[in-house]
Amino acid sequence: MIEARDLSKRYGDRLAVDSLTFTVAPGVVTGFLGPNGAGKSTTMRMILGLDAPTGGTVRVNGRRYADHRDPLRQIGALLEAKAVHTGRSARDHLLALGATHGIGRRRVDEVIDLVGLREVAGKRAGGFSLGMGQRLGIAAALLGDPAVVMLDEPVNGLDPDGIRWIRGLLRGLAAEGRTVFVSSHLMSEMAQTADHLIVVGRGRLLADVSLAEFTRRASRTTVRVRSPQAAALRDLLAGPDVTITGGEPGLLEVSGLRREVIGDRAAAAGLTLHELTATEASLEEAFMTMTRDAVEYAGATAGETR
Numbered sequence: 001m002i003e004a005r006d007l008s009k010r011y012g013d014r015l016a017v018d019s020l021t022f023t024v025a026p027g028v029v030t031g032f033l034g035p036n037g038a039g040k041s042t043t044m045r046m047i048l049g050l051d052a053p054t055g056g057t058v059r060v061n062g063r064r065y066a067d068h069r070d071p072l073r074q075i076g077a078l079l080e081a082k083a084v085h086t087g088r089s090a091r092d093h094l095l096a097l098g099a100t101h102g103i104g105r106r107r108v109d110e111v112i113d114l115v116g117l118r119e120v121a122g123k124r125a126g127g128f129s130l131g132m133g134q135r136l137g138i139a140a141a142l143l144g145d146p147a148v149v150m151l152d153e154p155v156n157g158l159d160p161d162g163i164r165w166i167r168g169l170l171r172g173l174a175a176e177g178r179t180v181f182v183s184s185h186l187m188s189e190m191a192q193t194a195d196h197l198i199v200v201g202r203g204r205l206l207a208d209v210s211l212a213e214f215t216r217r218a219s220r221t222t223v224r225v226r227s228p229q230a231a232a233l234r235d236l237l238a239g240p241d242v243t244i245t246g247g248e249p250g251l252l253e254v255s256g257l258r259r260e261v262i263g264d265r266a267a268a269a270g271l272t273l274h275e276l277t278a279t280e281a282s283l284e285e286a287f288m289t290m291t292r293d294a295v296e297y298a299g300a301t302a303g304e305t306r
């Protein structure tokens, strides 16, 4: 479990992380979502004790990272895609890391298999492709069989196969009861991977909700209605919270009324319908709207925060 309380980080006059309070629970994949510069990497660095908070605290499994005697077994992290620039082979790199925790060859070979690097384990890691480097970074993160796994933008630069592989891996780790915390700036990616979302913009917490709840809140449902009696139908459906637009003759786009209500009212009035389709705003749209508002808000109040 990861617990951040009022966590803040200031770089000069820039508040990169602004009083973030959240808990990342075990057993699910939690997506850490925000546009570029939102403060995700900074937060992750503070979780690992690589950056000192300006304010607040963050704990991993109940303690500050630095207070753990066996950090590799508590939290495994991949922060940078190309963290491994080395003349060592992938296996030797992992053996060297493992040696700090009494982790031996057997576990090293296990994680090499787990990430699909067996064929190249003896090769120089410095010559690895981005995807292979990413797999090696994940192998290192998993080496200590940690209860918490944290990955910063793990799908960046990966091909579709690699992306699918990471998704499956994350789901598997969560299903084993681990805490899985993954950052991304792509809603579409998180929609396919995460169960829970922590959304940040300009260092601030914008949402801390299940993906299902985010989807439910986001989906401004619009109902497309076709009728040869569209004008009469429009009069019938009009109301204070109802918006009706129509692009072409016989077509109405209705928001503010459920599809069933529209159908029932049309039937009661004896109006014919040729189409009744509910369409949902995409998650990407909802995410953009949410973070755009944060940017505008932060811009408007910049004077107060500096």
Ligand SMILES: Nc1ncnc2c1ncn2[C@@H]1O[C@H](COP(=O)(O)OP(=O)(O)OP(=O)(O)O)[C@@H](O)[C@H]1O
Pocket (backbone or CB within 6 Å): 011, 014, 015, 016, 034, 035, 036, 037, 038, 039, 040, 041, 042, 043, 185
């Ligand atoms: N070492 C640093 N010195 C000064 N400013 C920094 C430093 N690290 C980050 N920042 C600033 O803090 C803000 C948050 O950056 P951060 O990298 O945490 O965001 P991010 O959400 O991870 O973005 P990205 O998706 O681009 O990686 C940015 O405005 C960035 O320029």
